[in-house]
Amino acid sequence: xxxxxxxxxxxxxxxxxxxxxxxxxxxxxxxxxxxxxxxxxxxxxxxxxxxxxxxxxxxxxxxxxxxxxxxxxxxxxxxxxxxxxxxxxxxxxxxxxxxxxxxxxxxxxxxxxxxxxxxxxxxxxxxxxxxxxxxxxxxxxxxxxxxxxxxxxxxxxxxxxxxxxxxxxxxxxxxxxxxxxxxxxxxxxxxxxxxxxxxxxxxxxxxxxxxxxxxxxxxxxxxxxxxxxxxxxxxxxxxxxxxxxxxxxxxxxxxxxxxxxxxxxxxxxxxxxxxxxxxxxxxxxxxxxxxxxxxxxxxxxxxxxxxxxxxxxxxxxxxxxxxxxxxxxxxxxxxxxxxxxxxxxxxxxxxxxxxxxxxxxxxxxxxxxxxxxxxxxxxxxxxxxxxxxxxxxxxxxxxxxxxxxxxxxxxxxxxxxxxxxxxxxxxxxxxxxxxxxxxxxxxxxxxxxxxxxxxxxxxxxxxxxxxxx
Numbered sequence: 001x002x003x004x005x006x007x008x009x010x011x012x013x014x015x016x017x018x019x020x021x022x023x024x025x026x027x028x029x030x031x032x033x034x035x036x037x038x039x040x041x042x043x044x045x046x047x048x049x050x051x052x053x054x055x056x057x058x059x060x061x062x063x064x065x066x067x068x069x070x071x072x073x074x075x076x077x078x079x080x081x082x083x084x085x086x087x088x089x090x091x092x093x094x095x096x097x098x099x100x101x102x103x104x105x106x107x108x109x110x111x112x113x114x115x116x117x118x119x120x121x122x123x124x125x126x127x128x129x130x131x132x133x134x135x136x137x138x139x140x141x142x143x144x145x146x147x148x149x150x151x152x153x154x155x156x157x158x159x160x161x162x163x164x165x166x167x168x169x170x171x172x173x174x175x176x177x178x179x180x181x182x183x184x185x186x187x188x189x190x191x192x193x194x195x196x197x198x199x200x201x202x203x204x205x206x207x208x209x210x211x212x213x214x215x216x217x218x219x220x221x222x223x224x225x226x227x228x229x230x231x232x233x234x235x236x237x238x239x240x241x242x243x244x245x246x247x248x249x250x251x252x253x254x255x256x257x258x259x260x261x262x263x264x265x266x267x268x269x270x271x272x273x274x275x276x277x278x279x280x281x282x283x284x285x286x287x288x289x290x291x292x293x294x295x296x297x298x299x300x301x302x303x304x305x306x307x308x309x310x311x312x313x314x315x316x317x318x319x320x321x322x323x324x325x326x327x328x329x330x331x332x333x334x335x336x337x338x339x340x341x342x343x344x345x346x347x348x349x350x351x352x353x354x355x356x357x358x359x360x361x362x363x364x365x366x367x368x369x370x371x372x373x374x375x376x377x378x379x380x381x382x383x384x385x386x387x388x389x390x391x392x393x394x395x396x397x398x399x400x401x402x403x404x405x406x407x408x409x410x411x412x413x414x415x416x417x418x419x420x421x422x423x424x425x426x427x428x429x430x431x432x433x434x435x436x437x438x439x440x441x442x443x444x445x446x447x448x449x450x451x452x453x454x455x456x457x458x459x460x461x462x463x464x465x466x467x468x469x
Contacts (some may be wrong), residue, residue, distance in 0.1 A: 013297055016187040016194035018111060021298040023350050029437065030444035031299055031430055033306075037243075041204040042103060044247055048104045050206055052421060054134045057096045057208050059090040061216045061359070071349045074408050080420045081226065081352035083345050086213055088362040089334060091122075093130040093166070096209060096362040100236065101127035103205040108193035109135040115192040117142065119183045119296070121278040122159020123337075128195050129166035139168035140192065146174045147272045154374040155337075156278055170178045175272040180296060196297050202427040203240045203301040205424060210244025213359050214252065224250035226356040227348065228339035232256035232311065233284035235292060235302035241361055242307035244420045257344035258285035259337075260313040260413060261397045273382050274398035275376045276316050280340045285311075286415075292421035292448075305420060305449045313413040314343040317391035317403040320372045321410065322346065326363075336372055347412045376401070421449040425459040435464055 005012070014020065042050065051057040064083045072080030078220050091098035096372050101124065110117050115138030118128040127139035132139035141163045145152045152172070160170045169187070173179055187194055196202065210228070217225045228245065230238045230244040242254045256280045259281040264271040275281065288309075292300040322343040323335040335342075342360045349358050379401055387394075389402035392411045403412060428445065437445065442456045449456070 002181060005181060005188060008188070009184055010298065012184050012188045012195060016117075016192065017196065017199055017297060018107075018193075018469075019199065019297075024299065026440060026444070027438060029432060029443045030441045033303065033447070036299065037200050037204070037301060038405065041200040042159070043208055044211060044244075047103055047204055049442065051099060051102045051208060053204070054092065054102055054131060056091055056102045057212065059212070060087045061085070061213070062332075064089050064326075064330050067325065067346065068349070070329065070407050071346055071461065072354065075350045078354055079350055079352065080179060080354045081349040081356040081358045083349055084357060084359045085224070085332075085342065085363055086209065086359060086361055087332075088209070089338075091127075092134075093126040093162070095123045095127055096206070096237070097124045098130065099205040099209055100124065100202045100240070101131045101205070103130035103201040104128070104193070104195040104199065105135055105137065107201050108195065109137060110400070111193070113137065113191070113193035115139060115190060116195040117183060117186055117190065118195040119143075119179055120197070121156055122163065123279065125168065125170070125198060126162040127168060129163045129168035132168070133166050138192070139163075139166070140171060140173045140186055140190070141168045142173065142179060142186065144175050144179050145172040148269045150174070151273055153273060153278065154378050174462075175269055176267055183296065192370050194296070196295070197234060198295040198297050198300045198302050200301045203236050203243070206237060206240025207244035207247060207329055209361065210241035210246075211248045212244075213241070213361065214245050214248030216359060218248075218250075219469040224248070225252050225359045226352065227253040227255055227358045228361050229255050229257055229345045229348070229358065230361045230378035231280040231338070231340040232258045232304060233280045233307075234288045234295075235300070235304035237362070238304040238307055239302045254307055255306050255310045255312065255348065256285065256304065256345070257312050257314060257341045258282050259319060259340055260315055260395070262286075264397050271398060273378075274384060276379050276384075276401065277319070277337055277340075280337050282313060286420065286423070289420045291392045291427035293431070303448055305417070305424060306447065307450070308417060311415045311417055311420065312344050312348070313415055314340060315391035315395035315402070317389070317395050317401050318343045318396070318410050320352055320376065320401070321404045322373050325407065332363070333371075336375065338363040343410065344412055346407065346410045421451060421455075422463060424449050426463045429460075429463060435460065456467065
């Protein structure tokens with residue numbers, strides 16, 4: 001049964017998504033990304049109309065005046081950019097992922113599907129379930145919830161309850177490859193629409209977020225923001241936001257931010273319950289940037305290296321600190337996962353001039369895990385040391401969570417984009433089983449990494465040299 005389902009995965013996915021990906025293929029690794037995004041999805045105006053019908057979008061842009069003051073107190077004279085927050089908790093299910101789900105569910109309804117299926121840890125599942133309820137469709141959420149001892153994280157369990165509250169059926173699994181198998185099996189059995197995170201529908205839904213940020217700042221202050229901080233996981237958030245900024249005419253710097261969980265494996269039964277963040281971390285941000293097409297659809301519409309200007313990491317302890325700071329200084333209870341990019345903003349704002357504007361692109365949650373206490377208590381139960389200290393120096397993923405004692409201890413870890421681009425080339429060699437690529441393929445690789453063909457040649461040479469060494 002397992003082998004039969006996996007063997008037919010392309011057939012199942014094409015029927016469940018309704019996209020003939022083959023018509024966008026060019027040669028080998030190369031496909032026509034721009035054509036796919038233009039032909040398959042909807043225009044920005046159409047999406048804005050679709051989202052307005054289900055109360056998605058047009059969320060508030062909030063200036064975090066008190067946090068900006070705190071940052072300026074520890075910045076050099078004339079430094080400390082104004083920090084703004086796009087409050088995505090105002091969406092129906094409390095997350096920016098309502099934007100992502102809205103287009104997929106609209107498309108499913110208008111193409112005769114009776115229901116939708118999504119594989120997710122929960123936030124996106126709640127968004128899918130909420131939108132499905134609005135359109136009268138059934139929803140099945142497949143959730144990776146437990147380790148082999150059937151122990152589930154409080155955050156993930158609460159997200160599952162949120163999905164159920166919207167009327168969805170939730171299928172909860174242990175960590176591992178069964179998530180993909182069961183999703184395929186359910187799609188095959190039900191004939192439901194695959195509301196994948198990685199289709200053009202899902203990415204286009206987030207474009208309105210970038211567009212709103214640009215236009216809201218421009219209408220208030222007569223110019224576009226200088227930087228937008230985006231929590232980076234599978235790449236859809238970065239891709240959609242950046243595309244929306246561009247469509248508004250903004251040349252804003254796009255900075256991705258992930259929680260540093262390097263050393264913990266995404267699919268490890270042992271590591272699963274030793275990470276306090278189930279999304280927005282390096283376990284997604286790094287591998288999905290380096291090899292975007294590792295997803296459930298033939299071609300991933302989320303391609304972050306095309307759009308990232310900078311990539312930084314923050315620690316678990318810093319995010320927990322920022323979550324409390326936002327609540328106690330600004331009176332907004334959000335996160336913690338939604339506060340990843342805000343944590344980075346507190347550090348990056350110190351580099352920028354005080355008349356510059358930095359926008360934190362989302363703060364989310366489905367009503368689950370807003371307080372750090374549940375995750376920290378669970379971390380202790382799993383043998384993780386929780387203490388006060390300098391996070392950058394003392395945080396050890398899976399072993400130690402060091403929570404800063406003051407805002408001065410908030411910092412960032414630079415992750416060079418050159419490293420990600422080189423990893424992209426390395427993963428391409430591995431995926432296609434060859435080290436030589438045609439000029440057409442190298443042109444695509446250059447576009448996919450925001451590089452040029454000469455840089456691709458150089459990286460190919462370096463990767464091959466490193467391999468021989």
